[in-house]
Amino acid sequence: MLVGLCLSRWSAEEIVYAQPAGAAKKRIVVVGAGMAGLSAARELKAAGFDVVVIEGRDRIGGRIYTNRSWGTPIDLGASWIHESEGNPLTAIARENAIPTVVDDDSWRYFCAGSTCFDQKYIYSETVKLEKKIWDRSAKISPDISYAEAVEQVVGSDSLSSGQRRFIDFVLSRVEMAFGADADKFSFLYGSNMDSLSGSDLLLPEGYDRIVLALAKGLDIRLNTKALGVDWRKSEPSVETDKGSFQADAVILTLPLGVLKARHLRFKPTLPDSKLNVIERMGFGLLDKVILSFPKVFWPKEVAKFGYLSKQRGEFPELLNWYKFSGQPILVGFTAAAFARSLENLSDKEIVSRQMQVLRGMFGSSVPEPSAFLLSRWARDQFALGSYSHIPVGATDADYYYLGQPVGPLFFAGEATNRRFPGTVHGAFFSGIRVAKEVQVKFSAKRKA
Numbered sequence: 001m002l003v004g005l006c007l008s009r010w011s012a013e014e015i016v017y018a019q020p021a022g023a024a025k026k027r028i029v030v031v032g033a034g035m036a037g038l039s040a041a042r043e044l045k046a047a048g049f050d051v052v053v054i055e056g057r058d059r060i061g062g063r064i065y066t067n068r069s070w071g072t073p074i075d076l077g078a079s080w081i082h083e084s085e086g087n088p089l090t091a092i093a094r095e096n097a098i099p100t101v102v103d104d105d106s107w108r109y110f111c112a113g114s115t116c117f118d119q120k121y122i123y124s125e126t127v128k129l130e131k132k133i134w135d136r137s138a139k140i141s142p143d144i145s146y147a148e149a150v151e152q153v154v155g156s157d158s159l160s161s162g163q164r165r166f167i168d169f170v171l172s173r174v175e176m177a178f179g180a181d182a183d184k185f186s187f188l189y190g191s192n193m194d195s196l197s198g199s200d201l202l203l204p205e206g207y208d209r210i211v212l213a214l215a216k217g218l219d220i221r222l223n224t225k226a227l228g229v230d231w232r233k234s235e236p237s238v239e240t241d242k243g244s245f246q247a248d249a250v251i252l253t254l255p256l257g258v259l260k261a262r263h264l265r266f267k268p269t270l271p272d273s274k275l276n277v278i279e280r281m282g283f284g285l286l287d288k289v290i291l292s293f294p295k296v297f298w299p300k301e302v303a304k305f306g307y308l309s310k311q312r313g314e315f316p317e318l319l320n321w322y323k324f325s326g327q328p329i330l331v332g333f334t335a336a337a338f339a340r341s342l343e344n345l346s347d348k349e350i351v352s353r354q355m356q357v358l359r360g361m362f363g364s365s366v367p368e369p370s371a372f373l374l375s376r377w378a379r380d381q382f383a384l385g386s387y388s389h390i391p392v393g394a395t396d397a398d399y400y401y402l403g404q405p406v407g408p409l410f411f412a413g414e415a416t417n418r419r420f421p422g423t424v425h426g427a428f429f430s431g432i433r434v435a436k437e438v439q440v441k442f443s444a445k446r447k448a
């Protein structure tokens with residue numbers, strides 16, 4: 001099968017782990033049908049394990065969520081296949097005939113108030129400032145926050161309000177990328193991610209097409225919320241609101257926000273080393289405000305609009321969804337503290353905040369939207385935020401520690417991937433990694 005081929009390519013190694021001949025199939029319970037849970041479950045099923053996936057929501061995908069209530073697919077969670085060359089999701093899309101469109105990353109910038117910097121200036125100065133900031137990293141010790149590092153780079157020069165707005169825009173970009181508050185986000189370790197190469201891709205038919213392709217043939221129990229894990233014996237069990245699931249091993253792919261909230265009761269409790277890393281790591285927020293209009297009133301050919309706002313984080317980026325789908329839709333992004341404050345407002349108030357920004361950008365004749373969709377990821381009980389990051393006080397090794405098994409309990413999810421945290425492909429790779437760990441635990445080893 002195409003997807004199966006793709007998965008095995010990503011786990012290819014010289015050693016094959018097989019369950020000993022004649023042994024009873026080991027039962028693996030995977031908690032969470034997001035990208036990490038699905039990739040782990042597929043891999044283990046293909047290796048001959050008896051796998052059941054438990055999912056609290058009434059849908060699969062987790063932080064990949066395509067809403068189809070407008071009759072056109074709208075993603076409220078992940079949007080992009082980042083760095084498509086070498087990204088396994090590109091291959092999965094291709095092999096399952098899922099259309100993708102290249103994001104050309106073209107920008108036009110707008111400023112709150114009447115005066116704005118020149119377009120080329122904003123682009124080149126943003127790049128220059130970001131480079132200058134990173135060049136300082138070798139000289140900074142101990143760790144400080146990203147916001148502090150920026151202050152050190154811009155020095156004590158008194159900044160005009162326009163320049164201050166520009167600096168805030170650069171900080172907003174970091175806050176969007178990592179969901180983290182710039183004054184908490186670790187400058188030294190926070191963005192120590194690996195990169196693949198190639199353009200980012202968008203999925204006009206919805207990101208869920210990828211998860212649906214991966215989920216084919218798996219035993220997934222929806223509307224089944226895990227309440228606790230009993231691992232007092234070597235065969236652990238997952239307690240859910242639909243009864244108990246006995247296993248030989250359990251794979252937990254719970255978002256870091258859910259782990260932090262300690263929603264699940266562990267018997268015995270998880271060791272301090274695991275609880276401390278859960279505490280240390282950060283789980284941030286990125287939200288979307290998606291507006292549909294009667295017609296397009298913005299430049300059709302530009303992919304993204306940058307907004308140098310008066311308040312940091314006030315919709316610094318808007319995606320022109322018309323360019324990629326032909327629908328008159330704008331996707332506004334907001335992150336960190338600003339996003340948290342928005343989540344407390346009513347839907348109407350949130351839409352009105354974005355409309356103020358749009359009218360500031362495109363003029364007072366901007367019409368009212370015909371429909372809106374909002375995310376509130378911090379209030380979503382099955383996520384409690386958007387994705388992980390490293391705050392000051394933690395290091396990037398914490399991704400590794402979070403992923404370490406504890407007895408018969410195994411851990412996966414984007415927050416366990418040191419190389420590509422906070423991404424769909426990071427979650428996918430973590431699932432492959434954990435499946436291999438489970439195979440090693442139960443299998444006889446032989447040469448391929």
Ligand SMILES: Cc1cc2nc3c(=O)[nH]c(=O)nc-3n(C[C@H](O)[C@H](O)[C@H](O)COP(=O)(O)OP(=O)(O)OC[C@H]3O[C@@H](n4cnc5c(N)ncnc54)[C@H](O)[C@@H]3O)c2cc1C
Binds near residue numbers: 036253377
């Ligand atoms: C707004 C937003 C935009 C993003 N944009 C991008 C992007 O463009 N590109 C990109 O690569 N990444 C993006 N990401 C990040 C990406 O979506 C995640 O890193 C990835 O989907 C995480 O997958 P996961 O399997 O680790 O976790 P999840 O997808 O969260 O899966 C965990 C699963 O566990 C389930 N669960 C939780 N608690 C319980 C329980 N008690 N019982 C049973 N089940 C439970 C959840 O419902 C969920 O299905 C974005 C995320 C957000 C929120």
